[in-house]
Amino acid sequence: MINFPLDTVYLESVDSTNSYLKRIIKESGLARGMSVMTKTQTSGRGRLGRSWLSSEGDTLCMSIAVKAPYFEGFTLLAALAVYDALMPFCSDKNLQIKWPNDIICNSKKLSGILCERVNEYTVIGIGINVNDKAFASEISHKATSLFLLNKEKFDIKEIFKGVNKSFEDTFSRYGFSFAKDAKAKYESLCANLGKEVFTQNLNGVAVGIGEDGSLLLKTDGGIIPVSSGEVAVHNIY
Numbered sequence: 646m647i648n649f650p651l652d653t654v655y656l657e658s659v660d661s662t663n664s665y666l667k668r669i670i671k672e673s674g675l676a677r678g679m680s681v682m683t684k685t686q687t688s689g690r691g692r693l694g695r696s697w698l699s700s701e702g703d704t705l706c707m708s709i710a711v712k713a714p715y716f717e718g719f720t721l722l723a724a725l726a727v728y729d730a731l732m733p734f735c736s737d738k739n740l741q742i743k744w745p746n747d748i749i750c751n752s753k754k755l756s757g758i759l760c761e762r763v764n765e766y767t768v769i770g771i772g773i774n775v776n777d778k779a780f781a782s783e784i785s786h787k788a789t790s791l792f793l794l795n796k797e798k799f800d801i802k803e804i805f806k807g808v809n810k811s812f813e814d815t816f817s818r819y820g821f822s823f824a825k826d827a828k829a830k831y832e833s834l835c836a837n838l839g840k841e842v843f844t845q846n847l848n849g850v851a852v853g854i855g856e857d858g859s860l861l862l863k864t865d866g867g868i869i870p871v872s873s874g875e876v877a878v879h880n881i882y
């Protein structure tokens with residue numbers, strides 16, 4: 646595959662690793678895939694226009710740029726790759742994916758993903774709470790870290806390398822598509838399924854994932870696919 650092995654870049658500080666890669670792509674393009682991590686982000690961005698808070702040196706802030714055709718379900722496939730990378734640290738715990746692409750452990754968020762399309766590239770931004778010991782009050786009830794789960798510190802660069810390898814494995818196994826096997830694996834890990842889910846203007850029970858990566862809700866009006874926006878899950882967040 647033309648993207649792998651990824652070129653890797655380590656930065657002390659940057660506004661956002663996603664914005665960093667987007668600038669490079671716009672200015673010169675990339676000969677192959679690139680992965681960048683930083684110790685500090687000054688303007689980390691999350692999904693739905695939110696900001697992403699991180700602790701210097703403790704949160705893994707990284708982005709991977711790959712030259713790939715756009716496909717529906719890309720962000721769900723990215724969640725599978727991050728899930729696989731984190732599984733070795735949580736094998737005895739309840740690691741799951743909250744649709745579309747939050748990695749949660751015991752119902753608290755361990756990692757978030759922000760995918761952005763630029764020209765013919767996709768930039769996959771990944772934030773992982775690794776050695777974080779505490780969180781800002783607005784997120785402390787719903788966030789966790791590998792440190793809090795395991796009571797030990799981890800080498801953040803090793804986790805960065807593990808995530809890169811996991812993306813290589815995921816794309817080589819499933820290709821650039823949210824194929825049948827990927828969808829089945831995703832469904833087996835999805836915390837929403839079987840639970841009552843609330844969106845801005847809809848509520849119902851999540852019963853499956855569509856071919857396009859949408860969350861299928863069973864409502865009084867039948868099965869309705871939800872393909873974007875915020876979903877809250879009973880007893881999660």
Ligand code: BTN
Nearest residue numbers: 661689690691692757758770772
């Ligand atoms: C979310 O859960 O809303 C997505 C969070 C994504 C955060 C990561 S940190 C590295 C990369 N750079 C950013 O500015 N955002 C992503």
